[in-house]
Amino acid sequence: MLEVAKLSKHFGALHVTRDVTINVKKGERRVILGPNGAGKTTLFNQLVGVFSPDSGTIKIDGKDVTNWSVEERAKHGLSRSYQQNTLFDGLKIGENLALAASVNTGHSMSMWRDSLTTPDVMAIVRDTAAQVDLTHHLDKYVTDVSYGIRRQLEVGLALATQPSVLLMDEPTSGVGPKMIHAFHHVLKRLPSELTIVIIEHDMSLAFDVADSMTVLNQGEVVFEGSPDEAKSSRLLQEIYLGTWEDA
């Protein structure tokens, strides 16, 4: 589904990703781990097209999208949520979701039809709101809701584009334990055919949702395997979780 081969990127002397190769199957939940500065978000930025890689290829559904623009990749089914909320702040939650839903339904450029009220867009808004527990907040302005609800909307916006591959950059960033628990349920509820790549620092959530894990360190893939293998990996413990000796 998502094939990343030998992806490299550097800024001056700093190599942010080095020969990163990742293959994620359809419906797989892949968790990306790594310490701060490991290159996780930069990898996401290359996957969605914000940064163009120095070398390597990115394929979605067998199609090489390496040189495609951000919007072309999004239209092809690649969607992302951000670590920092990137929402349509002055609008209502329902309007936010409708804007995202209007793109793939073909209403976002229509000069006559109102994209907010077309039945197919409204159906997607309802479904997405149900998936991310926002059904009772659709008429509220983004600025009037809590940070946790905005994080849910962040994921909702990515989902409303009806992607085949969803990249989630630390969805629980900055939320409390109660909200993290709620995110467990949100992630479990997502369609099984949806391919998800998720950067997550909350270990209980990461191990709970992951089918497989990839660990990045200094821009390189240093581990790839199942959650059980990750738990028993001494290398992973040393570079990311720390060791008992360190403690």
Place this chain on the structure above:
Amino acid sequence: MFYQTSTRTFMLITFTLICIYVAFTADYFGLEILTEILILAMIAMALDMVAGFGGMVSLCHGALAGVGAYAYAVCTAKLGWNVPLSIVLTCCFTGVIAWIIGAVCSRTHGIYFIMATLAFGQMAYSFVFESAYLGGDNGLSGIPRLDLSAINIDLFDSRNFALVCLFALFCCYLFAWRILSSGLGRSLVGLMYSEQRSLAIGQNVSRIKAHVFGLSGLILGLAGSLGAQHIMFISPNLLMWTYSGEVLVVTILGGLGTLFGPIVGAAAFILLKHQVSEYTNYWHLAVGIILIAVVMGGAKGLYGSLEAYIEQRLRSRSSTSTNVISEEE
């Protein structure tokens, strides 16, 4: 998001009725002022479409209306084409020019966008100023008005011409309302709040900006052709950047992002200009003081502030009545 609220509909109808009343009671000078207001309102409304709903603060909208005026003058006075066809061609031509400017400038942001639009406006001014074919500094005269004698309307009568301008403004409002309520208009508002997110959900941000810029150009073409018919003479001053600046002042004065606000702004601006200038040459000072007050007072503009007050009152009244009903139950 743009919604044609009941407040806006009420204000639009009230404004239309006031204009009709003025048209049938005012003297010649009053009718000339009314026409001036209506044409300026069209240009300011076109600017509000891109600036108020897309965050594209353009300093070439006045110049684009000037391009429309010159296009109309060339079609009629120079080439001798019939007037209705010339108006249609003027709208299309100005729309295309606006689309090209929008497409180029959409790749810039903030102050650079303003500077890029200013550069386009000044290029148009310089071209017209230097062109012997377009009359250069002397401008063009002998511009005909639309001939509606077939339906017994004499457009050389100021009242009839003002009413035609009112009808044109009303049509422009309906057009802008339709566009801002469409998928394209919704997408435009979205990218004003977050261009990054608009890209991430797969929207072609540059194309959306260019399309709406081009559509606002259609209104400018119509306003330009009516402006040329009004004075029946045009000069390069129409394309001066100061005129575009004035249009921006009018839009902010009335209320950016309200669509109806620019109409109020145009009325306030022209009335101030004519009334205050009777007493002093420093009428710009009065406009400046009001503009500073508007900006300091939340930047909602004259109409924007009124609308916000009315909407708040309506909301509090409906919530009070809901509470009374629930208490009775």
